[in-house]
Amino acid sequence: MSAINQHPSRIDRAGELRTNQKTLDQLWSQARILQISEGRIAATGKQLTFFSDEDVARLVSSGLFAEGSRYFLGVDIESRKPFFAWDTQWVEAKSDEEKIDGFSTVREIGVKLSEQELELSLHAVALSNWHSAHPRCPRCGGATRVDLGGAARFCDADQSQHHPRTDSAVIVLVKDRSDRILLGHQPVWPEGRFSTFAGFLEPGETFEQCVMREIFEESAVTVSELKYLGSQPWPFPASIMISFEAVTDNPEVARGDGEEITEVRWFSREELLAAIKDGSLLLPPSISVARKMIERWLGHSAPGGETWR
Numbered sequence: 001m002s003a004i005n006q007h008p009s010r011i012d013r014a015g016e017l018r019t020n021q022k023t024l025d026q027l028w029s030q031a032r033i034l035q036i037s038e039g040r041i042a043a044t045g046k047q048l049t050f051f052s053d054e055d056v057a058r059l060v061s062s063g064l065f066a067e068g069s070r071y072f073l074g075v076d077i078e079s080r081k082p083f084f085a086w087d088t089q090w091v092e093a094k095s096d097e098e099k100i101d102g103f104s105t106v107r108e109i110g111v112k113l114s115e116q117e118l119e120l121s122l123h124a125v126a127l128s129n130w131h132s133a134h135p136r137c138p139r140c141g142g143a144t145r146v147d148l149g150g151a152a153r154f155c156d157a158d159q160s161q162h163h164p165r166t167d168s169a170v171i172v173l174v175k176d177r178s179d180r181i182l183l184g185h186q187p188v189w190p191e192g193r194f195s196t197f198a199g200f201l202e203p204g205e206t207f208e209q210c211v212m213r214e215i216f217e218e219s220a221v222t223v224s225e226l227k228y229l230g231s232q233p234w235p236f237p238a239s240i241m242i243s244f245e246a247v248t249d250n251p252e253v254a255r256g257d258g259e260e261i262t263e264v265r266w267f268s269r270e271e272l273l274a275a276i277k278d279g280s281l282l283l284p285p286s287i288s289v290a291r292k293m294i295e296r297w298l299g300h301s302a303p304g305g306e307t308w309r
């Protein structure tokens with residue numbers, strides 16, 4: 001069975017082009033530009049909306065949007081056409097409806113996008129989240145500015161450069177010796193939503209130790225025979241999901257921890273499909289790595305569960 005997300009990138013991030021501002025300005029003038037405002041990407045229906053530098057200049061001069069920041073996302077592998085994100089805000093306060101019109105979150109639109117568009121969106125949103133959360137220098141508290149075409153921030157006061165951080169989280173498909181899988185329900189999810197187990201890596205911990213700790217904490221089973229499946233950027237706000245499967249020899253002791261996980265259920269393939277059909281099981285959304293892990297085990301795509309919460 002194939003691994004998860006192990007295809008090469010559809011974008012050349014072209015880090016060597018980030019260091020010269022003149023080069024970046026020139027790339028901007030030829031770029032396909034993705035607009036981001038308040039975590040949402042300009043998109044209609046199933047596609048991202050790409051702007052030219054002239055479109056951006058017009059939106060700014062009309063007084064609709066602020067100057068904002070430019071992040072270089074890389075170039076198309078074949079055409080070498082550059083891509084940028086334009087991270088901006090409305091100049092005048094808008095209602096929630098107005099903000100949503102013509103914009104989508106990656107969670108809403110991700111599953112409909114091409115792999116290249118999804119990659120661009122994840123990169124752009126991750127950068128936007130990080131820049132907006134780090135306006136100040138962690139050393140001296142001074143204001144920082146965008147550096148390296150958005151790949152870093154710079155503090156002019158103490159000449160320090162700051163790089164985005166990505167939080168590692170493991171996500172695990174737990175199986176028993178009969179090839180059933182264990183899924184858990186979180187109380188913040190809609191009723192019937194069950195998914196794989198996940199948790200953040202702690203400082204000084206290996207991914208493997210994290211898998212064993214999280215699974216034991218959340219479901220009370222012990223696991224071994226860990227197998228790496230793949231990874232998925234999850235910039236909500238700044239994570240990467242590192243995906244494993246693992247096997248337990250004591251499936252009968254499985255139970256939720258009562259806080260993060262309030263219910264656990266074992267599923268054979270037949271039980272999983274029957275539960276989807278009778279409405280008692282709602283799978284995580286197709287864009288999620290959890291869904292890909294479950295479908296990989298199932299051997300084909302599963303129906304339902306598109307909406308995210």
Ligand SMILES: [Zn+2]
Nearest residue numbers: 137140155158
């Ligand atoms: Zn500083």
